[in-house]
Amino acid sequence: MLVVDDHRKIRDPLAAYLRREGVDVRTAGDAAAMQLLLQHERFDALVLDVMLPDGDGSLLCSGVQQRYGLPVILLTARGEIDDRVQGLERGADDYLVKPFDPRELLARIRSVIRRRGRSLPPAGGRAEPADSSPTPPGLAWPLQPAADRRPVYRFDNWHLDAALCRLERDDGLRFVLSDTECRLLEVFLNHANTVLSRDDLLSLTQTAGRHAEQAFDRTMDRQVSRLRRKLQDPAREAETIRTVRGGGYVLVSRVTPHNA
Incomplete structure (x- = not known):
């Protein structure tokens, strides 16, 4: 598998x-x-x-x-x-x-x-006794250990739970962001109203306290574009993440972080 x-x-x-x-x-x-x-x-x-x-x-x-x-x-x-x-x-x-x-x-x-005419081991088969803590009924993903809780950010009509990588709008629209998207959005929120170049974003995402598994330099524009699409809000005319010609990107918003 x-x-x-x-x-x-x-x-x-x-x-x-x-x-x-x-x-x-x-x-x-x-x-x-x-x-x-x-x-x-x-x-x-x-x-x-x-x-x-x-x-x-x-x-x-x-x-x-x-x-x-x-x-x-x-x-x-x-x-x-x-x-x-x-x-x-x-x-x-x-x-x-x-x-x-x-x-x-x-x-x-x-x-x-x-x-396909194949089969997996029967339900309940335990191949690895290590890490054998039970999975609670109804468990939903993503999981997050309590010790690794991160801030919740409030901005415009959105809030981001950075621990769960969950982005939710006031009207109930919700996204579970990829680790890459969540890391990038958290960088923008921590540097709101500040123009960040691609080099700035690359450096900050790799030192944002999370595992930098991907090199963002070749995909930065695409990642920003994905975030921008998710943050589209019919109640707001201007984009939250804006392109600055020759400079990079800026998240324009009043951001209020607080502990989850």
Whole structure:
């Protein structure tokens, strides 16, 4: 089983849970690492996040299906019907919206593998006694240890729970950001109303107190563009993150951080 998600707080606890259930799991944080693993190892199924820093999971899905014949379950923070239909039309075997219960994901994994005439170890099989703490019923992802709580930022009609990478608007619209997006937005919020060059953003994201797994220099514009789309607000005419010609980017907002 291969799990691909750039959000560590989803990827690592999910892998630990699946291993406790007897599933042999490898993980990757981006599309490049996924491709390398697929080239050198064989897997029964792929759990693939739609929004990766170096690729669109729904677009990658069809290529993986054609080349490796793997059943694919897409994970996404977007629950709109058009997104689900698009993923399924591009070859995904199933689709799950974050946050989700890991037991449901495991059931879906077993189902798609069973349809291919294969099987995983029976439910409840414990392959790894280490890290055997029980998973509470109804557990939702992403997980976050209490000791690692980070600030909640309030800005415009939004608030960001940086520990959970959860971005929510006052009207209830919610996104679970990737680790990459969350790290970048937190940098903007900590330097609100200040013009940041691409070099500034690269340096600050790599020292923001989180694991800098990806090099942002080649994807910075795309990451900023993704954040800008998520922050679109019909109640606000001007964009929250603005481009400064020859200078970089600036987040224009009054930001109020407080402890979660």
